[in-house]
Amino acid sequence: MQRYSGFGLAKHTLSHHENWERQWRNPTPKKQYDVIIVGGGGHGLATAYYLAKEHGITNVAVVEKGWLGGGNTARNTTIVRSNYLWDESAALYEHAMKLWEGLSQDLNYNVMFSQRGVMNLGHTLQDMRDIQRRVNANRLNGIDGEVLTPEQIQEIVPIMDCSKNARYPILGASWQPRAGVARHDAVAWGYARAADALGVDLLQNTEVTGFKIRDGRVYGVHTNRGDIEAKTVGCVAAGNSGVLAGMAGFRLPLESHPLQALVSEPLKPILDTVVMSNHVHGYISQTDKGDLVIGAGIDGYNGYGQRGSYPTVEHTLQAIVEMFPIFSRVRMNRQWGGIVDTCPDACPILSATPVKGLFFNCGWGTGGFKATPGSGHVFAWTLAKNQAHPLAAPFSIDRFHTGALVDEHGAAGVAH
Amino acid sequence: MFLIYCPYCEEHREEEEFHPKGQAHIARPADPEACSDKEWGDYLFFRDNPRGIHHELWVHAVGCRKFFNVTRNTVSYEILESYRVGEQPRFTAEHPEGRPVETVAAENVTAKAEVVERQEGVKA
Ligand SMILES: Cc1cc2nc3c(=O)[nH]c(=O)nc-3n(C[C@H](O)[C@H](O)[C@H](O)COP(=O)(O)OP(=O)(O)OC[C@H]3O[C@@H](n4cnc5c(N)ncnc54)[C@H](O)[C@@H]3O)c2cc1C
Ligand SMILES: [Zn+2]
Numbered sequence: 001m002q003r004y005s006g007f008g009l010a011k012h013t014l015s016h017h018e019n020w021e022r023q024w025r026n027p028t029p030k031k032q033y034d035v036i037i038v039g040g041g042g043h044g045l046a047t048a049y050y051l052a053k054e055h056g057i058t059n060v061a062v063v064e065k066g067w068l069g070g071g072n073t074a075r076n077t078t079i080v081r082s083n084y085l086w087d088e089s090a091a092l093y094e095h096a097m098k099l100w101e102g103l104s105q106d107l108n109y110n111v112m113f114s115q116r117g118v119m120n121l122g123h124t125l126q127d128m129r130d131i132q133r134r135v136n137a138n139r140l141n142g143i144d145g146e147v148l149t150p151e152q153i154q155e156i157v158p159i160m161d162c163s164k165n166a167r168y169p170i171l172g173a174s175w176q177p178r179a180g181v182a183r184h185d186a187v188a189w190g191y192a193r194a195a196d197a198l199g200v201d202l203l204q205n206t207e208v209t210g211f212k213i214r215d216g217r218v219y220g221v222h223t224n225r226g227d228i229e230a231k232t233v234g235c236v237a238a239g240n241s242g243v244l245a246g247m248a249g250f251r252l253p254l255e256s257h258p259l260q261a262l263v264s265e266p267l268k269p270i271l272d273t274v275v276m277s278n279h280v281h282g283y284i285s286q287t288d289k290g291d292l293v294i295g296a297g298i299d300g301y302n303g304y305g306q307r308g309s310y311p312t313v314e315h316t317l318q319a320i321v322e323m324f325p326i327f328s329r330v331r332m333n334r335q336w337g338g339i340v341d342t343c344p345d346a347c348p349i350l351s352a353t354p355v356k357g358l359f360f361n362c363g364w365g366t367g368g369f370k371a372t373p374g375s376g377h378v379f380a381w382t383l384a385k386n387q388a389h390p391l392a393a394p395f396s397i398d399r400f401h402t403g404a405l406v407d408e409h410g411a412a413g414v415a416h
Numbered sequence: 417m418f419l420i421y422c423p424y425c426e427e428h429r430e431e432e433e434f435h436p437k438g439q440a441h442i443a444r445p446a447d448p449e450a451c452s453d454k455e456w457g458d459y460l461f462f463r464d465n466p467r468g469i470h471h472e473l474w475v476h477a478v479g480c481r482k483f484f485n486v487t488r489n490t491v492s493y494e495i496l497e498s499y500r501v502g503e504q505p506r507f508t509a510e511h512p513e514g515r516p517v518e519t520v521a522a523e524n525v526t527a528k529a530e531v532v533e534r535q536e537g538v539k540a
Contacts, residue, residue, distance in 0.1 A: 242465040253461040255438075256490075301436040304467050304491050310417050311432050344461045401457035 001197035003108055023189060024196035029203050029228050033061045035383055036221055036230040038208045038244065040064025042073040042184070043361055043368065044236035045191035045202075046376020047383070049107075052198035054377070055384035060200045061230070062192075063223060065207035069188030072238050073369065075306075075338035077261050077283065077295035079274055080370040081118045081179030083138045083145050088394040088406045089347055090141045095391055096374025097143075097178065103373055109190030111182050112288070116273050118179035119153065121323075123168040123279040131174045138176075148173045156273060159326050167322060168280050181274060181285055187372055211248045217356040218248070234359045234383050239304065239339025241362035250354045252362065253400045254341045257298040259366050260308030262316075262335035264327075266290030275323065282319030292330060294320055298340060298366060308337040340365045345405040350379055350392035359383055360397070420474065421498040424482045437473040439463045440485045467491055469509045474498075502527055 002008070002021045012020060035051060037044045040062045051057045064070075080100055082093035104111050122128040131147060138145040153173050154162045162170050192202055203225070212220035212227065220229035235244050239256040267290050276283035283295045296316035299309050313335060321328045343349060343363035348371070350361050361379045364371060378389035388396060399405055418431040445451050445459055464470065470490045475483045487496040487507045496507040496514075503524045506514045 240467075243467055251458075251462050252465075253463070255463055255465050301472065301488070302465060302470055302490050303493060305493055309431065400461040401453045403453070403457075 001108075001193065004110075023193040024202055027201045027203070029061065029206065029223070029225055030201065031227075032220075032229040033201070034059040034230060035232045035234065036060070036228060037062045037234050037236060038221065039071070039236040039238065039240075040068045040188075040192070040202060040204065041071045041236065041238060042069065042187050042191065042372040043238075043364070043375045043379070044234075045069075045188055045195055046372050047234060047236060047361070047379045048200045048202075048376075049191045049195040049198070050377045050380035051384060052195060052200055055380060057384055058199035060195075061228060062195070062200060062202050063206045063208055063221065063228070064202070064204050067204055068192050068202060069185050072259075072338040072340060073188045073372075074185040075261065075336060076184055076369040077285070077293050078181040078184045078369060079118060079179070079276070079283065079285070079295075080113070080182055081176050082143055082370070083118075083120075083134060083174060083176045083179070084408060085134045085137050086406050086408060087137075087141060089408050090138065090143060092348075092374055092378070092391050092395070093371055094141065094143050095377070096371045099373035099377060100182065100370075101178075103182075103187075103190070107190040107194045109186060109193060111186045111190050113180065113182040114288075115178050115180040116285075117156070117175060117177045118274040118276065119148070119156070120174045121153075121170050121275065121277040121279070122172045122174075123170060123277065125171070127279055128171050131172060135174050144176055144178050146175045146177075148175045157271065157275060159270060160275065160323055161325055170323075179274070181287075182369075184369060187369075191372075191376070208244065209247070211355070211358065213248065213355055213358075216354075218358040232357050232359070232383055232386070234361060234379060236361045236379070238362060238364065238368070239341050241341050241360060245353070245360065248353065248355050248358055252349065252360065252397070253344055254349075254363055255302050256304055256339050256341055257301070258303045258305060258308045258337040259296070259298045259340045260312060260335060260337040261293065261295045262313065262332050263287075263294070264292040264330045265333050267292065267330065270326075277319060277323060280319035280322055282316045282323070284320055284324070291333065292327065294332075298342065304339055306337050306339055308335070342366065344400070346408040347406040348375070348395050349397050350375070350382065350388070350395040351397040352388070353397065418493070418495060420486065420495065422476045422479055422482075423484050423498045423500045424480045425476065429476070429479060433476060433478045434474050435477045437475055437483065440471040440473045466509065469496070469507060469512060471505055471508075473501075502531060 048062045082097040084090045122131045135145040150162045207224045208221045210222040218233050242254050245252045271286040274285040281297050296312050342365040349363040378392045381389040419428045421428050487505045506520045
């Protein structure tokens with residue numbers, strides 16, 4: 001792998017940037033691998049990378065039906081934070097946060113991780129009680145967090161309407177300074193390039209259409225490009241996880257919903273942090289290019305259509321304009337949707353399944369981008385050792401029958 | 417924007433007037449105390465999540481406020497039918513082109529008779 005550096009950039013200008021090496025190969029599928037990862041989103045690619053890097057398992061294929069990162073990974077609003085309420089989820093997301101902090105160096109790829117702080121607003125007394133409880137819980141878990149007053153909020157975000165006359169006045173906020181945003185497609189590409197360099201085969205345009213199962217044990221997958229064998233298969237397919245589980249003959253407690261986002265025309269720098277409001281339901285940040293990135297809520301119905309409904313866009317923009325009257329005349333450039341796999345307790349599933357050798361990493365729903373490095377890291381461990389990583393253990397699929405749910409609903413500020 | 421037919425108001429109205437309420441036709445276990453953890457967990461948390469034809473419950477929230485069923489395709493989002501609670505769908509995964517109207521009507525008559533019988537049982 002050609003390492004990226006300032007010196008390399010200067011060198012390539014001499015040849016008009018025409019001689020950059022391709023970032024990864026485009027191999028033909030082999031007949032057999034040690035591990036197959038189904039789904040080439042950020043989580044799947046990170047899993048493959050850590051399998052190779054931390055466990056020396058390099059005979060790995062990532063099987064992706066479309067293009068790398070073309071699922072939710074490059075459709076999200078890129079918010080990264082770790083201020084979850086419960087110990088189990090806080091530990092998992094904070095594990096990811098620590099990996100984010102060194103990720104660009106580790107991958108030799110600029111993922112543009114920007115720790116510009118994330119603010120979760122409270123508009124009611126109950127919001128404020130929940131915020132205080134969550135910030136206290138975070139600090140007990142060694143995760144940075146503060147409760148801000150409206151005056152402090154106004155100082156950080158001067159353009160926000162913090163007046164008492166707002167329809168839903170802002171009473172305070174939680175603030176995680178180490179949180180922020182990262183460039184989502186760079187995350188997929190960075191993991192892909194690093195995994196490829198360690199020998200992982202990235203198979204794009206390859207759709208898994210079934211599993212090869214004998215005596216309750218998986219030994220490969222059927223694809224549109226022929227069968228591929230492996231004794232260990234990890235599925236990381238977000239909104240399509242339920243469909244894959246169906247092919248393997250069991251059910252998952254997931255429902256797939258459209259979730260949408262939109263970006264505005266580029267503006268001069270005006271918002272240098274991330275603002276989220278659960279109550280009026282909207283969240284916003286500004287990219288380095290200048291676009292405002294705005295996220296909506298899910299559409300309430302199940303859907304696989306990768307587009308969202310207009311009433312949802314309208315409600316989101318009402319919320320944004322309520323908080324930021326200054327944006328009322330900004331024009332929106334693009335709008336799109338992803339299919340998120342929501343779980344009843346708003347927590348992921350990182351788990352073995354009724355089929356031996358077949359593991360699922362799914363259920364991240366509306367908020368899994370922030371977990372990408374941590375999810376890949378603990379899932380790789382789980383696949384390599386055929387045993388749940390301690391951070392993954394509470395997220396086993398058994399919890400829906402034992403009742404040991406990790407109920408992050410509402411507790412986490414806002415869904416994303 | 418969906419235009420949804422409310423089988424009680426007997427009118428097509430905009431999506432904004434309705435709320436989706438998840439999978440339709442989920443039977444509450446007859447004897448919850450006798451359920452195993454597996455059965456109870458399945459009832460509470462596991463839902464159909466197909467790519468394709470899906471039967472779902474909607475409520476006409478700012479209209480008549482009644483619950484009813486909708487058969488919808490989760491990929492094309494096409495709405496195939498709306499029908500009242502207690503009735504059976506015409507369009508199913510096995511019959512995407514629709515079962516004969518008479519078959520469904522006959523089923524619904526029987527279902528209604530059973531409900532009436534059960535309700536009278538309760539009164540007695
Ligand atoms: C609009 C929107 C905003 C969001 N905002 C945030 C946010 O601000 N912060 C945050 O933390 N999270 C956010 N999320 C959630 C986040 O994007 C996801 O949780 C995360 O990206 C999931 O990553 P993944 O790699 O598991 O899934 P994906 O990136 O969806 O990858 C799954 C891959 O599996 C492939 N696949 C599916 N079926 C098959 C098959 N049969 N064979 C082969 N391949 C298959 C798909 O093509 C896809 O590429 C948002 C999501 C959306 C849609
Ligand atoms: Zn009605």
